[in-house]
Amino acid sequence: MDITTEFANLNLSAEVLAIFNDEKNKEALGKIIDASKAPLISKRDELLGQITTHKAFITGLGGEDAIKSLGAAKAKAEQDAKDALASSTDANAVRDTLGKEIKTRDDRINSLLGEKKDAKVRSQVKRALTEAKGDPELLMPHITSRLKSEVNDAGDVVITVLDEAGKPMMVGTDAKPAKISDLLESFKKNSSLAKGFAASGTGGSGAASFNGSLTGVVNPWAATSFNLTKQGEIATSNPEMAKALKAAVGRV
Secondary structure (H helix, E strand, O other), X not given: OOHHHHOHHHOOOHHHHHHHHOHHHHHHHHHHHHHHHHHHHHHXXXXXXXXXXXXXXXXXXXXHHHHHHHHHHHHHHHHHHHHHHHOOOOHHHHHHHHHHHHHHHHHHHHHHHHHHHHHHHHHHHHHHHHHHOEOHHHXXXXXXXXXXXXXXXXXXXXXXXXXXXXXXXXXXXXXXXXXXXXXXXXXXXXXXXXXXXXXXXXXXXXOEOOOOOOOOOOOOOOHHHOOHHHHHHHHHHOHHHHHHHHHHOOOO
16 A cells, blocks of 8 residues: 555645555554445445345336336326226215225325324433433333323324323322323332332432441541541431441440
């Protein structure tokens, strides 16, 4: 690889080119360039393979002209059928045809609305799980079973959180409709679902948790390390540890 030619457009100084043209540096640089090109080459080969497959498929159908003629023939046949139907005096035939067209349209609309609902629910659930540091694999089935989604007349997706009885879940003294985040908070209080959340280092009251070990902890209630400021800090942030520290020196 000739560095001077390879990077001519970068206007590198002679000193830099000399460093790059050193055989060891050139070899290392070549490996880096090859490694960076590898994914692009792989993707290029994949796309070329797909193009070859598509061309073979089109050729098997008679080529692009044949496909275009089939499309034109299909469109003409559909238009001829509509024209014949428009001039028909057979009311049943007209009703049946229009009914099929309406059903096809409604099915397509319902499919699109379903996709819209699913996408909105997935997005909302993913955001709530991320904020709550929840495990999707464990919690997702429990979340989806407690959600109801629908598209209102304005085309907006409305998500309703349900209680265990299947009715709209309300929270707070003013009984506001619950959000997905409220549902996850209720899961945290469930012993079987609480394990689905990353440890926050705090207990349910917001105070830091205590595992019962006092190893390496300086006891501010001990005579040799008595400290009122530390006592207040521990009593506020971790009441359980404060109780254990006081008990360790015979204080209640």
